[in-house]
Amino acid sequence: xxxxxxxxxxxxxxxxxxxLLTSNSAISLLSLAVVLWMMTExxxxxxxxxxxxxxxxxxxxxxQRTGTTGVCYNDRVLKVCVTVHCRCGRLRxxxxxxxxxxxxxxxxxxDPVQLVVSSEKQVTFKYQxxxxxxxxxxxxxxxxxxxxxxxxxxxxxxxxxxQTIRILxxxxxxxxxxxxxxxxxxxxxxxIHRLQRAGMGSELLELREYVPGDxxxxxxxxxxxxxxxxxxREYESEVAVQTIVFVDGSSRTRHGHWGSRLxxxxxxxxxxxxxxxxxxxxxxxxxxFSEYNTKRISPGGGERTLFRILERLSENCRTDDRSIEWNxxxxxxxxxxxxxxxPDLLDVNVNKVPWTVFPILPGNRRIFHTxxxxxxxxxxxxxxxxxxxxxxLYDDDFTGHHLSRFLNAAGHTPGxxxxxxxxxxxxxxxxxTMQQLGTSLRQVTAQARDNEHYLIVCDLLDAEHLLxxxxxxxxxxxxxxxxxxxxxxxxxxxxxxxxxNDPPTAQILLHEAQQIExxxxxxxxxxxxxxxxxxxxxxxxxxxxxxxxxxxNYRSRGRAAARTV
Numbered sequence: 001x002x003x004x005x006x007x008x009x010x011x012x013x014x015x016x017x018x019x020l021l022t023s024n025s026a027i028s029l030l031s032l033a034v035v036l037w038m039m040t041e042x043x044x045x046x047x048x049x050x051x052x053x054x055x056x057x058x059x060x061x062x063x064q065r066t067g068t069t070g071v072c073y074n075d076r077v078l079k080v081c082v083t084v085h086c087r088c089g090r091l092r093x094x095x096x097x098x099x100x101x102x103x104x105x106x107x108x109x110x111d112p113v114q115l116v117v118s119s120e121k122q123v124t125f126k127y128q129x130x131x132x133x134x135x136x137x138x139x140x141x142x143x144x145x146x147x148x149x150x151x152x153x154x155x156x157x158x159x160x161x162x163q164t165i166r167i168l169x170x171x172x173x174x175x176x177x178x179x180x181x182x183x184x185x186x187x188x189x190x191x192i193h194r195l196q197r198a199g200m201g202s203e204l205l206e207l208r209e210y211v212p213g214d215x216x217x218x219x220x221x222x223x224x225x226x227x228x229x230x231x232x233r234e235y236e237s238e239v240a241v242q243t244i245v246f247v248d249g250s251s252r253t254r255h256g257h258w259g260s261r262l263x264x265x266x267x268x269x270x271x272x273x274x275x276x277x278x279x280x281x282x283x284x285x286x287x288x289f290s291e292y293n294t295k296r297i298s299p300g301g302g303e304r305t306l307f308r309i310l311e312r313l314s315e316n317c318r319t320d321d322r323s324i325e326w327n328x329x330x331x332x333x334x335x336x337x338x339x340x341x342x343p344d345l346l347d348v349n350v351n352k353v354p355w356t357v358f359p360i361l362p363g364n365r366r367i368f369h370t371x372x373x374x375x376x377x378x379x380x381x382x383x384x385x386x387x388x389x390x391x392x393l394y395d396d397d398f399t400g401h402h403l404s405r406f407l408n409a410a411g412h413t414p415g416x417x418x419x420x421x422x423x424x425x426x427x428x429x430x431x432x433t434m435q436q437l438g439t440s441l442r443q444v445t446a447q448a449r450d451n452e453h454y455l456i457v458c459d460l461l462d463a464e465h466l467l468x469x470x471x472x473x474x475x476x477x478x479x480x481x482x483x484x485x486x487x488x489x490x491x492x493x494x495x496x497x498x499x500x501n502d503p504p505t506a507q508i509l510l511h512e513a514q515q516i517e518x519x520x521x522x523x524x525x526x527x528x529x530x531x532x533x534x535x536x537x538x539x540x541x542x543x544x545x546x547x548x549x550x551x552x553n554y555r556s557r558g559r560a561a562a563r564t565v
Contacts, residue, residue: 001042005152009038038152045153048092049146055088058142058161060099068163074131074268075170078105080112083124084142084159090119096145097123100340102411104137104167104258105129132259134169134267135317138162138411140341156343168310169271169317205234241453242285242299243277244444245270245309248458249288249295249316250433258413265489265539266457267313272545273455273487274309278302282453284309287440288316291432294440319408326400328367334403335370337410338377345377371399378402430463438470445477455485461521467528478533485535487548488525490518 001009012034019028061081062070072078082099084091099112110127131137141161147154207220210230223231247270253262270286277284278301285299286309297308338346345351353372359365375392378384382402384392391398437456444454454477460467477484504512526536539548 001153002147002151004150005038008152009035012038041148041150041152045148045155048089049155049157051089052086052091052146053144053155053157053159055086056144056159057085057087058159059083059085060139060161060163062163062165070163070165071168072131072165073168073170074134076130077108078129078131078165079126080129080139081124081126082112082114082142083122084114084144085122090121091116091123092119092146093117094147094149094151097125098143098145099127100140100143101129102137102139103413104132104135104411105139106132131165131167133261133264133317134167134314135258135319136314136411137165137167139165143340143343158341158343166311166314167317168307168314169267171271171275171306171310207231208234240282241451242283242449243274243453243455244285244287244299245274245277246287246289246437246440246454246456246458247313247316248433248437249290250430251291251320252430252433253459254317254320254413256413261317261413262459262489263317266459267317269487269489269539269545269548270457271310271313273457273549275306276545276549278306286312287444288312289433289436289440291430291436294436296440319411319413326396326403330400330403330407331367331371331374333412334406335374337407337412338374341410342377342381345380346373351376368393375399378406381406431466431469434463434466434469438473441470441473441477445473445480445482448480448482451481451483453483453485455487457487457489459489460486460525461488461490461518464521464525464528467525471532474529474532474534483535484533485537486529488522488536488538490522490538490540 012031015027015031016035019025019031059066059082061083063072063079080099082097084097093116095116097114097116101107101112107127107129111125112127114123114125116123139162140158142159143156144159145154145156207223208231210219210224210232214232218232218234220231220233247266249263253266255261258264274284274286281301283299283301284305286297288295295312297305297312299305351373353369356368359368371393375389378392379386379389382405384402388398392402393399437458441454474484522538529536537548
């Protein structure tokens with residue numbers, strides 16, 4: 001019952017009461033007629049709701065496909081067509097249909113909301129959306145709001161039509177790699193030579209004296225005539241260099257908004273680098289390390305290996321809020337999701353909070369009322385027992401765990417948070433991440449062959465004080481003639497505009513101080529890593545992959561260079 005119905009029913013009841021007291025039959029009949037008319041409207045509305053909601057079916061086509069699962073890339077546009085069909089009867093006017101688009105998708109054309117203005121048996125509407133980041137997008141269904149023509153009664157219902165889309169990180173097509181077969185005439189140092197071994201390649205490696213058993217076609221006759229002794233040509237063997245990309249998958253990289261998180265930039269860089277290496281013919285693998293575990297994909301080549309790498313990067317970008325903190329903001333966010341997806345579980349006839357004396361204050365009482373209703377919904381969704389309902393009311397850690405589980409399933413990212421280096425001095429998760437990086441590097445180096453390339457995509461600006469954990473592993477890898485490269489993802493720096501004649505404001509001074517501090521930390525970290533023999537490159541979140549590869553000096557080291565189309 002809406003507010004209009006309440007303010008219509010109250011005067012009618014008051015008029016009927018006054019008419020009975022004053023024996024005024026006209027007022028009594030008129031007021032009772034209004035009450036009877038509203039009761040008839042309510043009964044007809046209830047019959048309509050029961051009839052229409054039981055016969056509604058929702059069919060959604062994403063890029064002309066109706067399957068429950070799908071795969072797309074981060075830079076692709078999704079064309080969505082939603083059809084709501086009523087098997088029994090028709091959809092009456094003033095029915096509002098809204099497709100629940102998750103936050104990871106941005107609507108760029110059309111509207112996911114449709115208002116029925118005439119009686120129709122089937123309603124179809126279209127819109128287009130685009131993913132903001134890699135991960136998983138789940139469109140749970142449609143929410144319908146039915147109301148009578150007079151606006152007295154309304155009912156919200158959720159019609160489930162789940163579709164899950166795996167969003168893979170996009171690979172830049174402008175970063176196509178090509179081989180640099182002809183290099184400098186002088187041979188590079190050991191450990192950075194691409195075609196290290198002698199074989200039957202297309203480029204000359206060296207000339208040596210003839211040894212019995214060498215094939216006659218390898219004899220250099222002109223050189224032998226000048227030197228008056230037989231000389232044999234040694235050709236280069238096109239030996240592929242195994243490349244393994246390490247990606248930081250810790251929980252701190254998933255804080256922030258979709259598209260602006262550290263894991264989004266890391267996945268984009270890692271996907272472009274892996275595609276470049278695979279197109280160059282090098283076996284490429286992936287290692288995703290976090291403070292909890294390490295996941296590895298064995299090196300390989302071809303489109304199948306690239307797809308496996310992209311799938312692993314997409315899983316790394318999924319929401320994973322493991323914090324067990326309960327607060328009012330997270331509770332209100334979970335309540336908004338319940339209003340969107342589970343309006344039937346919020347019905348006062350189903351989810352009713354018993355009256356209590358405490359808490360007495362209105363604000364605390366409202367928070368307790370919301371937590372009680374939300375606890376009942378979490379017990380129903382997570383299959384908890386009746387004894388767990390009091391724990392959800394009074395145990396903040398237990399409630400925070402189930403709130404995190406509920407919000408992760410709904411696809412909500414944790415809040416934006418980036419701590420200063422001083423706050424990480426005793427940070428156990430960051431220390432665990434560095435230990436996992438050192439362990440994975442040690443395992444890969446122990447099983448490695450000669451002249452492999454390890455490329456680490458992470459953000460060590462906050463973990464500079466923990467660099468001693470991986471320093472021996474870096475020195476060991478460089479001593480084994482392996483090449484290490486670090487790519488750090490940093491936020492794009494935007495200058496704050498202001499009038500040159502006016503004195504600088506506090507905001508401008510603070511921005512400049514932060515940029516100076518960031519540059520000093522970058523320079524110190526670069527000197528530290530380069531002194532250990534590793535290559536270092538810093539990449540903005542919107543920087544092309546070709547520029548990152550150029551900063552890593554691939555071309556001068558005999559590796560594949562990036563060609564801009």
